[in-house]
Amino acid sequence: MKRFSWGAFVTIALGALIxxxxxxxxxxxxxxxxxxxxxxVPMKCFWTARAxxxxxxxxxxxxxxxxxxxNPGLRLGLASLVLAAGLLTVLAPTALIGVCRGETMPCHMxxxxxxxxxxxxxxxxxxxxAFKAKKAMPGRACRGRA
Amino acid sequence: MSKNILELHDVSMIYGPVKALQNITxxxxxxxxxxxxxxxxxxxxTMMNIVGCMNKATHGVVVLDGEKISRLNAKxxxxxxxxxxGLIFQQFHLISYLTAVExxxxxxxxxxxxxxxxxxxxxxxxxxxHRARHLPRQLSGGEQQRLCIARALINHPKLxxxxxxxxxxxxxxxxxxxNIFHQLHAQGSTIIVVTHSPEVAAHARRVVHLEYxxxxxxxxxxxxxxx
Amino acid sequence: xxxxxxxxxxxCNLSRKPAxxxxxxxxxxxxxxxLFCGTIIGQGVSAGTRLMAERLGADVLFxxxxxxxxxxxxxxxxxxxxxFMDSAFAAELRAEAGAEKVTTQLFIATLKAACCTLPVQLIxxxxxxxxxxxxxxxxxxRRPLAENEVLAGSKIVGQVGDEIMxxxxxxxxxxxxxxxxxxxxxxxxxxxGRARRLLLLSDLAPRLNLPEGLDRNxxxxxxxxxxxxxxxxxxxxxxxxxxxxxxxxxxxxxxxxMLSDISARLQAFSAFFYAFSGLxxxxxxxxxxxxxxxxxxxxxxxxxxxxxxxxxxAALARVVMQEALLLGAAGALLGVAAAGVLMALFKTYIGxxxxxxxxSPGFASLALTGGGVFSLGLLAGPLASLPAVRKLGxxxxxxxxxxxx
Numbered sequence: 001m002k003r004f005s006w007g008a009f010v011t012i013a014l015g016a017l018i019x020x021x022x023x024x025x026x027x028x029x030x031x032x033x034x035x036x037x038x039x040x041v042p043m044k045c046f047w048t049a050r051a052x053x054x055x056x057x058x059x060x061x062x063x064x065x066x067x068x069x070x071n072p073g074l075r076l077g078l079a080s081l082v083l084a085a086g087l088l089t090v091l092a093p094t095a096l097i098g099v100c101r102g103e104t105m106p107c108h109m110x111x112x113x114x115x116x117x118x119x120x121x122x123x124x125x126x127x128x129x130a131f132k133a134k135k136a137m138p139g140r141a142c143r144g145r146a
Numbered sequence: 147m148s149k150n151i152l153e154l155h156d157v158s159m160i161y162g163p164v165k166a167l168q169n170i171t172x173x174x175x176x177x178x179x180x181x182x183x184x185x186x187x188x189x190x191x192t193m194m195n196i197v198g199c200m201n202k203a204t205h206g207v208v209v210l211d212g213e214k215i216s217r218l219n220a221k222x223x224x225x226x227x228x229x230x231x232g233l234i235f236q237q238f239h240l241i242s243y244l245t246a247v248e249x250x251x252x253x254x255x256x257x258x259x260x261x262x263x264x265x266x267x268x269x270x271x272x273x274x275x276h277r278a279r280h281l282p283r284q285l286s287g288g289e290q291q292r293l294c295i296a297r298a299l300i301n302h303p304k305l306x307x308x309x310x311x312x313x314x315x316x317x318x319x320x321x322x323x324x325n326i327f328h329q330l331h332a333q334g335s336t337i338i339v340v341t342h343s344p345e346v347a348a349h350a351r352r353v354v355h356l357e358y359x360x361x362x363x364x365x366x367x368x369x370x371x372x373x
Numbered sequence: 374x375x376x377x378x379x380x381x382x383x384x385c386n387l388s389r390k391p392a393x394x395x396x397x398x399x400x401x402x403x404x405x406x407x408l409f410c411g412t413i414i415g416q417g418v419s420a421g422t423r424l425m426a427e428r429l430g431a432d433v434l435f436x437x438x439x440x441x442x443x444x445x446x447x448x449x450x451x452x453x454x455x456x457f458m459d460s461a462f463a464a465e466l467r468a469e470a471g472a473e474k475v476t477t478q479l480f481i482a483t484l485k486a487a488c489c490t491l492p493v494q495l496i497x498x499x500x501x502x503x504x505x506x507x508x509x510x511x512x513x514x515r516r517p518l519a520e521n522e523v524l525a526g527s528k529i530v531g532q533v534g535d536e537i538m539x540x541x542x543x544x545x546x547x548x549x550x551x552x553x554x555x556x557x558x559x560x561x562x563x564x565x566g567r568a569r570r571l572l573l574l575s576d577l578a579p580r581l582n583l584p585e586g587l588d589r590n591x592x593x594x595x596x597x598x599x600x601x602x603x604x605x606x607x608x609x610x611x612x613x614x615x616x617x618x619x620x621x622x623x624x625x626x627x628x629x630x631m632l633s634d635i636s637a638r639l640q641a642f643s644a645f646f647y648a649f650s651g652l653x654x655x656x657x658x659x660x661x662x663x664x665x666x667x668x669x670x671x672x673x674x675x676x677x678x679x680x681x682x683x684x685x686x687a688a689l690a691r692v693v694m695q696e697a698l699l700l701g702a703a704g705a706l707l708g709v710a711a712a713g714v715l716m717a718l719f720k721t722y723i724g725x726x727x728x729x730x731x732x733s734p735g736f737a738s739l740a741l742t743g744g745g746v747f748s749l750g751l752l753a754g755p756l757a758s759l760p761a762v763r764k765l766g767x768x769x770x771x772x773x774x775x776x777x778x
Binding site: 200220221224225227228229233239240241243244252253255256257297301 | 382
């Protein structure tokens with residue numbers, strides 16, 4: 001019997017928020033930086049936003065697959081993917097790429113904490129689903145199941 | 147000669163115009179197996195409630211294990227019931243969200259200390275050791291009743307009180323349950339079974355018949371071997 | 374499992390209806406979240422206002438007529454702006470009895486600073502007479518500012534010795550200010566003469582809109598006064614205004630008035646938050662009470678059975694109250710934790726959005742507030758379970774089982 005997966009829905013929602021946050025909810029700075037050679041390059045927050053498109057998309061795809069996946073092993077794998085997407089979401093604006101240094105810049109005071117929060121929540125959901133999937137795998141005794 | 151575990155002296159239960167029990171005088175010895183028989187409305191359930199400390203008689207004196215229980219308050223009756231009586235019901239009355247061993251342990255929990263090892267041994271004695279981790283809904287009717295018996299016995303009660311213990315069971319399970327009762331009786335337990343079934347009453351050493359709240363007959367079952 | 378513990382029994386029962394347990398805990402969490410956020414924000418604004426009152430130094434700010442709100446925005450929120458007045462007014466003010474200290478400042482909104490698009494407020498200060506900015510310096514600067522040196526607000530990127538770019542010039546950070554909770558945090562300070570020269574040589578110069586007759590070598594933006602303690606501040610301000618407002622086209626802002634305005638807004642904010650939190654707490658208690666009462670009714674058979682196996686009425690009451698306590702605790706913990714995480718992550722955003730001086734409360738304050746809010750949330754459960762406990766006392770064990778049979 002197919003069981004309703006709240007975790008999958010929540011993952012899809014979080015993934016969508018990760019995608020939308022740097023472009024809609026807490027948009028990053030649009031301006032470019034002038035280089036010494038006279039050209040202009042986007043700022044760090046621009047690339048963080050791009051990375052969030054990928055990380056959020058990954059979470060959404062994994063969430064969508066989790067809606068249909070019944071096999072506990074498969075669910076464990078997909079949940080681990082969700083966890084990884086969440087981790088990348090946290091790392092992108094902090095350790096991997098970064099945002100503008102100014103504390104009152106929109107990307108620093110809005111986008112960065114929002115992505116950290118969404119990434120953290122995605123990791124929690126992923127971990128919970130992985131734990132549940134591991135418990136359901138064959139060979140593990142379950143309370144009350146003959 | 148065994149001492150009396152239970153004495154009823156002129157016990158009545160009267161609710162206004164309704165006389166559920168009238169002037170019952172009865173003694174039950176330690177180690178005895180007594181059946182209380184009667185049709186619906188005979189007063190047997192009322193008598194079970196009084197003996198089981200679930201209700202208080204309006205008249206008369208009830209002595210259980212040397213203690214007068216007729217005028218105790220609810221709190222003291224609960225303590226007596228917990229310490230001295232093991233109850234078995236027709237409807238089983240198990241806690242649905244606890245496993246078999248936990249259902250036994252719950253009786254220990256409110257008595258002294260819940261001990262899983264002792265509870266598992268109790269389940270083994272009734273042939274349910276392999277079903278300890280199952281929920282009640284995963285057990286058959288017979289298994290659930292055996293679980294009730296294990297729960298009733300866990301605190302080593304002075305008296306086992308069973309209300310239609312085989313009422314919801316098929317023939318095979320009835321026989322299994324009655325065999326367990328025989329084993330308990332052989333080990334020295336005092337058993338009172340309330341039933342409307344002559345087949346169940348036939349297992350007991352002594353049968354008391356009730357009709358319209360009165361005791362009309364108190365007879366020894368000559369076909370049953372003496373304890 | 375070797376022993377059956379009370380906690381296991383409670384957990385077993387709550388996990389039978391997980392959705393209901395989550396909703397009930399969620400109600401308590403909502404209350405705890407709201408109260409914690411409101412209290413921390415209120416504490417932050419209160420601390421910021423208190424610090425501002427202690428250290429700002431000035432009692433009255435004289436500004437060009439029509440720019441009272443601009444100077445408040447700049448001071449409180451760091452919203453950059455530029456406006457100008459004659460510095461001769463300051464010289465006349467120094468001669469007035471009742472003016473204990475007088476200094477001038479020049480406000481310049483830059484178009485952009487290094488690699489960011491947000492304009493930065495550049496404030497020119499007179500090092501000889503300044504008594505407003507110096508009290509905020511993190512480490513005392515015992516020498517005058519050099520030609521290319523600036524003081525940086527706490528939120529300006531860069532450490533002491535680092536260079537920043539303003540008007541195409543490289544400037545060195547000589548010292549940093551303590552966090553003020555005000556607009557100073559996002560401002561850069563330099564010698565007023567130097568600031569004026571930079572401005573006149575910059576791209577901004579053609580668009581300056583200096584008032585007619587203003588000396589391009591000595592103009593300022595505001596004149597700040599510390600009034601003699603023996604003089605009434607309002608009377609002083611009114612008197613000066615009457616005599617100099619028309620010749621110099623100026624108006625004034627009283628710092629005390631600004632602070633009392635902030636206090637009033639803070640009080641209104643706090644009143645709203647505490648009232649709303651109180652309402653949520655009452656709602657949580659009522660809903661919990663209704664659900665627990667219904668739950669006792671649902672579980673009559675179970676409670677009847679427990680009575681029959683030897684549980685006293687008091688023991689059953691404890692079961693119900695402890696279930697309620699666990700729900701309350703879980704909800705309160707979740708609410709406080711969620712609020713704490715959100716406040717920590719978004720503290721700058723909240724500070725800017727508030728448009729009020731605001732400082733982050735210390736750890737001790739946070740812990741105390743969290744503990745208090747948690748306790749109130751914890752209390753909601755057992756309090757709400759009292760009607761259910763009373764109902765429990767009326768259950769007849771055997772009748773309950775017979776009804777269900």
